Structures are given as C-alpha cells and as structure tokens.
Amino acid sequence: MPLINYLLPAIALVVVFGLLRPAIREARFWRATVTPLASIIGSGFLVMAPLLAQVAGGDAFFAMLAIVAIAYLIGEVIRFNIRYAEPALLQGGGSMAPSVVLRVGERFSNIALALAYVVSVAFYVRLLAAFVLDGVGLESATGAKILTTMVLSVIGIAGWRFGLRGLEWLEEYSVSIKLAVIAALLFGLLHLDITNGFGLNGLQAEAQSLELQLRKLAGMLLVVQGFETSRYLGAEYSGRMRIQSMRFAQILSAGVYLVFVLSILPLLHFLAGGKPDETAIIDLVGHAAIVLPVMLIFAAVASQFGAAVGDTLGAGGLAEEESRGYLTAPLAYLVVTGLGVVLVWTTNVFEIVTLASRAFAVCYLAQTVVALWLAHGLAGRWQRIAYGALFGLTTVMLAGVALFAVPVG
Secondary structure, three states, X not given: OOOHHHHHHHHHHHHHHHHOOHHHHOOHHHHHHHHHHHHHOOHHHHHHHHHHHHHHHHHHHHHHHHHHHHHHHHHHHHHHHHHHHHHHHHHOOOOHHHHHHHHHHHHHHHHHXXXXXXXXXXXXXXXXXXXXXXHOOOOOHHHHHHHHHHHHHHHHXXXXXXXXXXXXXXXXXXXXXXXXXHHHHHHHHHHHHHHHOOOOOOOOOOOOOHHHHHHHHHOOXXXXXXXXXXXXXXXXXXXXXXXXXXXXXXXXXXXXXXXXXXXXXXXXXXXXXXXXXXXXXXXXXXXXXXXXXXXXHXXXXXXXXXXXXXXXXXXXXXXXXXXXXXXXXXXXXXXXXXXXXXXXXXXXXXXXXXXXXHHHHHHHXXXXXXXXXXHOOOOOHHHHHHHHHHHHHHHHHXXXXXXXXXXXX
C-alpha cells in the first residue's frame, strides 16, 4: 500500500493531539474561535465541491472565493453590531426611536435565527444519516430519512427529559477531530495534484443562464454560515475578543475552503453524470488515498451530530428567550427536532440547504438593518458614508438571497 495511506492518518493524529493539548484547548481565544469555526467548517465542507462543480464547473474556485468574500462582508455587519449595538441595547438607546429600532431588529433577527436553526438541524442529521449508510453500503433515500428521524428523536427526547448539557463535550472533541481530518485531506489532495499534475479534464458546468447560476450560488450561503454564533457568546467573552476571534475564524475557514476547492478540482470530473449527492465527496477523496473515505466518514458523523446538538441547544435557548419562558427550552428541543423530521420527509437535502440559506439571510438582513441605523449615528462623516455604503450593499445581496435562492440539485 502506498506510503501516503500511512502518512495521512499520522498527520491527523498529530493534529488532533496538538489541538487537544491543554495549552491550546483551554486558551480563551481558541475557545472563543472554536464555536464559530466549528459551524463554518461544518456540513458545507462536505457538500460544497460537488455543488460548485455542477453550478460553476472549472470556475468553482472563483465561485467559492465570491461566497467567502460575501460571508466576510456579513461578518463585518455582525462585528459592527457587537461593537455598537450591544452597548446601545444594554443602555436602552439614547432616545425612544433608536431603542425601538434596535430592539425590534434584534428580536426579529433572533426569531429568524431560531427558524434557521430548525432547518440546519434537519440538514446536519440528514447528512449524518447519508454518510453512515453510504459507509456500510446501505445507502437509500428512504433509509436515510428513517435513520434521520431516529437520530432527531433521540436528540429531542434526550433534551426534553435530561437536557443536552451532557452532550456538550462532544462539540469540543468533534471540532478537533474534524480539523485533523481536514488537514490530512488537504495534504492528500495537494500530494495528488503535485504527483499527477493539475488539470481540469474538461470540467464543465451544466448549461444554464447566468441568472440561474447566481440564484443557485445564493442558495449555498448555509455552507459558510456559523460566524454569527460569536454574537451570542457575550456572557463568556468580551466584545473585543469575540470580534477578533470571529474574524480569525472566518479568515482561517476561508483559507481552508479555497485550498480544498482548488485542490479537489482535478477530481470533480469523476462525479457520475456530473450530478452531486450529499456523499459524493467520499468517492472523490478515495482517488487521493484509500484511507481518506473512512477517515472522512468518521469525522462527518462526529461533526454533524455535534453541530445538530449545538443548533438544537441554540434554537431551544432562543425560543425560550423570545417566548419569555412560555415555551421552555426542554419543550423547544422537542419542537425543533419534530419540525426537523417534517422537513426531512417533505424536502430533499439540497432543498434543505436553500431553505436554511434563505432563513439565515433573513436573520443577517435584520442584523444589517440594525447596523445601518447605528451607522447613521457615528460621529465621523466618512465613517457614516463608508459603513452606509458597505451595509447598503450587504442589504441588497441578502434580500436577493432571501427572495431568489434556489436549490442546486
């Protein structure tokens, strides 16, 4: 067996043990970074390349560059609100009008985010089921839906009966495992590209209009979502640390996505008929090293379950807060997972991606409205102009995603 098949597991082990060292694991900046990083490099990493192959073909790298650039722009909105909106909300605003705008915008954003979490939980567990069944050779659409229903039921019942605090440790370890496998994956793909040469082998996108391409790319916003979680870590971390750690998480994840898409481009022509499915990445990475599919399945299951648990917790907490305790978090866990089951049985996985992208776009849109309002109150004239233009552009793009995004599959 080629040396690369021994080297890649060794790389993954070195990385995972390095990330789990107390000096790193307990560092406050890293802990503040892990939460947004875990969400950004989550489910999207597993489906992005096949989706981009169908929509953009040989231009997949540039499409990915545009997506991460837009995500970074939205991240600037969230960081602006951490710096300016949070203090204003705590102080009640300088007058009645800004206080109303801030509080209504914030509440609308929270409600949209809770709904987005419902959709993303369904997506995470649906993807988990697909990877498990594909790994044991029993893949089927109905089987994946049944397994998804079972996992969602376990999460919902456990949350209702015992709470999910006992599962939180999984998130920390799943992030380390996931990053370790990604490091090995990138090394394996780059090794293949250097060894065999970099060629696109006539990779072509499906014949479609530019408008349809843009609408499909808009439907992929979910894959780089997750940076907004820093906005809700104020009880544990200062605003300055959350701003810095969120920016670092976005830059690091953007680098990972771009290197991954660029290095896997020569393999994308192996997609059967050019049609992506949620586990297509398993077959693709097998061309780089025979150990990678097994490693990827293991990492996918851990990360998807951890992400589903985290979003269920987030949705439950937001539901309890916005209902002012009328819907308790334990009951909200049942509602969230129950709605997730309905989504899984009534939509396909790529429709779920688009639904979540639209829901997150609405959440970000509400945050952008808040940022626009606050930007008008800044002291510096050029600051007002710059932020107004930046957030105005973001508003238009997010409105476009919310209204016009369509599924790829």
